[in-house]
Amino acid sequence: METSSPPPSSRPTPRGARAVFWLWFGLRDPVGRRVYLVTGACLMALKYALDGLLVYATTREIWSPAAYLSPVFQLRSQTVPDAPTWMFIAMAVMTLPFMWIGVSMSVRRAATAGLSPWAGLVFLVPVLNYLGMLVLAALPDRGDAWHPEPTTPYRAPGPQKRLPLQIEGMLRSALLGVVAAVGAGLAMAGLSVYALGLYGLSLFFVTPFVMGAVSAFLLNRPAEQTLGKTVSVACVSVLIAGGALMLFALEGLVCLLMAAPIALTVSVIGAVIGRAIAIQTRTPSQHVAACVLALPGLVGAEAAVVAPPLHEVVSVVEVDAAPEKVWANVVDFGELEPPAEWFFHTGIAYPVRARLEGRGVGAVRYCEFSTGPFVEPITVWDEPRKLAFDVAKQPHAMREWSPFKYVHAPHLDGSLRSKRGEFRLIELPGGRTRLEGHTWYELEMYPNVYWKIWSDAAIHAIHERVLRHVKKRSEGG
Structure with missing residues (x-):
């Protein structure tokens, strides 16, 4: 008698696919140097292919791999004067999942090698990130950097290890805070500047305040962190958002430096308040999401009433x-x-x-x-x-x-x-x-x-x- 196979939707996800998913997007599994090197090279090639296809489809220009890897050389030898602004915004959006994978794997790779997990944040520093990734890929694993205990929903062959719970939780919260804050900041820049043409209070005051508050809330919600770490995460979020605007040719260095005193100061204020909300009240996370979702309405209202003196x-x-x-x-x-x-x-x-x-x-x-x-x-x-x-x-x-x-x-x-x-x-x-x-x-x-x-x-x-x-x-x- 033949038995029918279960429908595709009820079949368990293959272990290999689940392993790759948790390796890329998780924060617990160790990252060996060979896996780190191979994964980084493959994802870099995929990112280049996606960006190259987008540029070619939009401008009929071809970016060579050498130009793509060097921002300075790319700028001088591969210009795309006819590219519309939406192309650079689309490129920035496509970068976000690659950025998460790179950061999450780099901090775990640093911990696997016996370094502070914070050393993995070198991935976010332009130019130095290539050198930092090569160093992380070259360092040997340190066996005592992990606690033996299975963490993923599957059991892969060999011993299962993970980061110490305290470090793991802090890193997860910090990265979630940074990603949420950067996403909110870039989305507001796109709406305010490129959709409405407005450089207003909602962009320079409200947005960095919300970025600081969101990053601080997500960092301190699981467990209270020091004020210094909270402020650092808020400032890193603002700097990453500004760096992304410059790297995607949406802003220049001088104007970003002029805006930095406002954005960083306001983000610190937001971080202090977000931390207090997280540790002193039981505010649901949905309230934080509501604050972020209210930003587009605020910038729209400002655009309707603002008049330059x-x-x-x-x-x-x-x-x-x-x-x-x-x-x-x-x-x-x-x-x-x-x-x-x-x-x-x-x-x-x-x-x-x-x-x-x-x-x-x-x-x-x-x-x-x-x-x-x-x-x-x-x-x-x-x-x-x-x-x-x-x-x-x-x-x-x-x-x-x-x-x-x-x-x-x-x-x-x-x-x-x-x-x-x-x-x-x-x-x-x-x-x-x-x-x-x-x-x-x-x-x-x-x-x-x-x-x-x-x-x-x-x-x-x-x-x-x-x-x-x-x-x-x-x-x-």
Whole structure:
């Protein structure tokens, strides 16, 4: 008599597949150096194949393996100028499971080799991660680093060992906290910046606060951890999210460094509160998930009501020359010397030359910057007292530092908008002139009071570069 086989859904999962699953996504099974090396090489090849196919399907560009392994070489030799932003976001999303496997296996490999499991976090450090993985793969196993006890739902041949329970629980909680926080941060960046074009309070304040609170809650929920470890996990989450934005050409280093003081400070506050909630109350984990899910609604509401204010920056210099002579150098100040100021070498745009087409109201002034020209139609021509103009077109405010040639950051094109400007020449006793430069601009980045510090400083530096040049030419220097 023949017996029918059980339906596929009721058959037990093959032991080999379950073994691979727990090896990749678990946090208990030891990781030998041969398994670590072979698994790492195979997953790296798979990741390269997936990313390469995505790039080719989108841009018809081919990434060579050598370029893919070296961000610097990749940037300079393999450019994808026509790639849409969604391609880089998709690439970042595909990276998340590979990142979890790499981190979980690296911390267990470090423990198997007798090191601190925290040494496995070298996997998250760009450039050093390759060296760290080679070192972990070369170190011999240490037999006393594990406690003999079966841990997975299957029994594989040979002795079963696992991490000490205290270390295992802390690592699992820390990694879950980091992954949840990074996922929330990247999702909010995608929604706020790339979907709504908003650099608001929900992105710079609420999101890092929630990231810190979520990572701290998940770390301290199973067992109370020290405040130092809690803060460290929160800060690591913010740094990983920022690093991911840079590595996928979604942000540049300079802007990330400017945002870091806010994000790290707020994430620490969130971590302190999240830790207190975890150890002092019985708040269900669903409440934390609800906080994360509320973020999109918050950023959507902010995008609907936000309106950028208009700011004015004024810079002044006194010139030992009459207004008539100064005027001639204001309307057309010629070629400027290369900038000596260090901050202009960080990528901030700086003026190079200016020329005027026509005379009087309706003429057009072209002020060439390092990133392109400002087009400035003249609105007031009161020679030699006042020259005013609107800004009809402007280039990017800066050229980002990034391992990629092209950075897909929306704030480079429109977050800081110059609206108008003017030069005022005031006659002083003794044939001297007070020369004032005025710029009115909108800044669509929040908290405005914080980002205004950076934008005002940059515009003052631009003013002073021009005013000093006009002063030098007018005084005959």
